[in-house]
Amino acid sequence: MDKHMVIPAMPIPVYDEVDVLVAGGGPAGIAAALAAARNGASVLLIEQRGYLGGMATVSQVPAWCPYTDHEKPVIRGIGLEILNDMKSRMEPEFQQWWKDKLDWVPIDAEVLKKLLDDKMKEAGVRILYHTFISNALHQDGKVEAVIFHNKSGTFAAKAGIYVDCSSDADIAYHAGGQFEQGGDEGELQPGTMCFVMSNLDREKYMAYCEEFGPSLKHAINEAKSKGALNVVRDWAGISWVNHHTAGFNFGHIFGIDGSKAEGLTRGAIEGRALVHHIADWLKQTIPGFEEGYLALTGEQIGIRETRRIIGDVTVTADDFMNRRSFPDDIARNAYFIDIHMAKPTSGMTIAHLPPGESHGIPYRALLPIGIDNVIVAGRSISTDRATQGSTRVMPNCFAMGEAAGTAGALLVKQGMSGTRSIPIDQLQQQLVRQGAWLGEDIHAKYEKEESNR
Ligand SMILES: Cc1cc2nc3c(=O)[nH]c(=O)nc-3n(C[C@H](O)[C@H](O)[C@H](O)COP(=O)(O)OP(=O)(O)OC[C@H]3O[C@@H](n4cnc5c(N)ncnc54)[C@H](O)[C@@H]3O)c2cc1C
Incomplete structure (x- = not known):
């Protein structure tokens, strides 16, 4: 963009000052x-949509990736609490299907939205929906305030610690x-x-899968060879929330940059067009989907990858x-590199860890x-590209977020504003107390200390 204009200097009200x-x-x-609120901090959560959930609700990503390393849960604490609480609000049949399962549990976006509103209220988190953070005032490596816009106008908000979970690391940027x-x-x-279809017949579909396997591989390849289906990968992620309704993670839109409005716009238009094409094909082809109804597409195309911060490690x-x-x-983290x-001409890159194995995610x-005074958590932490293909999934993001919020509260309570000044053993001990899993060694250490208290 060559042309520029200058916004005249204007006073901006300070909307809030929080920990x-x-x-x-x-x-x-x-x-x-x-985590920050439960540890005693005053918290303001700013979200550009009218609900929480991120990709799970904004983009209708239909399932939680595994919480386990195939032997035990590695994602515990708040992430596991939300999974279990979501299950408890689902219909009896869903609870029966998923009762003891922690891997690939389907997401009901509407149940989740309400659950999260309730949880924030209970914890005393102040929420500002329909609000977009567009800038950060900063000096000498310290953020002084974030600037945000919403229907009420333009405001600043100040905090002791800023936890940047915008998935594009917007504050850090x-x-x-x-x-x-x-x-x-x-x-x-x-x-x-991603999209949701209703009026499906799960039993009929399951009978079809018995014969041809899950993920529609067989039907997709047949349709592709006849030119009847325009998708690259022969895989459909289908997650059933009841006998008649399923979420779909199916099809790709290539070459879009999700940190740019133009990329998101093209993704929205091309994504919806592809979904209509896929839904028509599903209705014409897959047993159990004949009477299907395309109920919903994501408010935004699902974005897997944008900026990664360069962090201390x-x-x-x-x-x-x-x-x-x-x-x-x-x-x-135990999830595979995905x-x-x-x-369209390249392939998937996949690398699994053996069952029972995981690696650490350091605070740095x-x-x-x-x-x-900024902690970044979620999809955009400091990793190389391959590792981001693994750490990016939702259960991991819960775990990183819990650590970041806990650190923020501990720092502010102790009058420390520099994120690097936190005593790590204090943070780890508090996370273990909250039910997080940090590996056998750390648990052995703090469990012993707890029992000596
Ligand atoms: C198509 C697709 C399929 C996937 N499949 C799975 C799967 O099966 N299971 C799984 O566990 N993971 C899956 N993932 C990965 C996972 O959904 C994301 O990586 C994860 O949600 C990232 O979590 P996050 O909290 O970092 O950010 P997000 O979930 O992206 O949430 C970021 C939130 O910040 C808000 N926001 C952003 N910028 C601003 C701003 N400037 N001001 C205010 N608000 C802002 C957004 O509205 C959003 O609500 C998938 C991802 C995609 C795209």
Whole structure:
């Protein structure tokens, strides 16, 4: 853009001053806000939509990735609490299907939205919906206020600690943080416009799957070979919330940058067009879907990858493959490297850890270099691209958010504003008390200390 205009200087009201300000109400922001408030901080959570949930509700991503390492839950604490509470509000049949399961549990976006409103109210978190953070005032590596816009106007909000869970690290970006994005040539994982169909017949579909297997691989390949279906990958993620309703993670839109309005706009238009094409094909082809009704597409195309902060430590694929632990671990990750192809002509990149194995996520990977009072949690923490393909999933984001919010509250309560001044053992001990899982060694250490208290 060559042309510029100058906004005349104008006074901006300070809307609020809080201990911890959380930007973004996705899995990371939800857990950050709850953890900070439960640890005694005053919390303002700012979210651009009219509800919480992030990709799970905004973009209708239909299932929680695994909470376990195939042997035990590695994501516990607030993330597990939300999973279990969501299950408890579902219909009896759903509860029966998913009672003891922690991996790939379907998401009911409407149940989740209401649950999260209730949880925030209970914890005393102040929420400002329909509000977009557009800038950060900063000096000498310290954010002084965030600037936001909403129907009421333009405001500033000040906090002791800013927890940036915007998934694009917007606060860190506006505060002069450093970033990487995508691969060597800037390539990004594709977006997906997820959708919900109702009036389906689950039993008939399950009988079809008995014969042809799940994920519609067989039917997709047949349709692709005949030119009847225009998708790249022969896989559909289908998550049933009741006998008649399922969420779909199916199809890709390539080459969009989700940190740019133009990318999101193209993703919305092309994503919806692809969904209508897919839904028509599903109705014509798949047993049980004949009477299906396309009920909903995401408010925004689902975005897998944008900015990654450069933090004090960057978690790498080597750390992932070698199941490395760090002295300042605040969460553990067992999900596989799951990088969707950046171009229609390339393939998926997948790498699994053996059952029972995980690696650590250090607190330092949440600290953007050069910025003193911002903690970043969720999709955009400091990792290489391969590891982001793994850490990005929702259960991990809950765990990182819980750590960031807890750290924010501990820092403010002790009068420390620099994120790097927190005593790590104090943070880890508090996370363990809250039910988070940080690995056998850390648990053994703090369980012993707790029993000696
Ligand atoms: C198509 C797709 C399929 C996926 N499948 C799965 C899956 O099956 N299971 C799984 O667990 N994970 C899955 N993921 C990954 C996962 O959904 C995301 O990586 C995860 O939600 C990221 O969590 P987050 O809290 O960092 O951010 P998000 O969930 O993206 O939430 C960020 C929130 O911040 C808000 N926000 C952003 N910027 C601002 C701003 N400037 N001001 C105010 N508010 C702002 C947004 O509105 C949003 O609510 C999938 C992702 C995609 C796109």
